Amino acid sequence: xxxxxxxPCIKVCCVEPQSGLCLGCYRTLPEIAQWMRFTPDQRAAIxxxxxxxxxxxxxxxxS
Numbered sequence: 001x002x003x004x005x006x007x008p009c010i011k012v013c014c015v016e017p018q019s020g021l022c023l024g025c026y027r028t029l030p031e032i033a034q035w036m037r038f039t040p041d042q043r044a045a046i047x048x049x050x051x052x053x054x055x056x057x058x059x060x061x062x063s
Contacts, residue, residue, distance in 0.1 A: 005036060008047055019056045026053040 009032075012024030020028050027035075031046055038046070 006043065006047075007035060008050055016057050016061050018058050019053075021053055021057060023057070023061055026050040026057075 008025040008027065010024045012022075014023045015021065015029060016023055022028075022032065025032075027046065027050065035043065
């Protein structure tokens with residue numbers, strides 16, 4: 001049986017219009033759509049970058 005694919009999704013799915021980032025996980029819609037197709041290394045690289053993306057959000061969405 002295959003292991004489940006790790007995801008940064010926290011089930012808060014709302015995309016901030018200016019940055020195009022999800023307010024829950026900070027991924028883009030294309031990244032979310034392709035997540036299952038990415039290699040483990042690609043997913044790890046994106047996941048490592050996610051915390052720094054918070055600063056790209058409009059300040060009204062940063063909490």
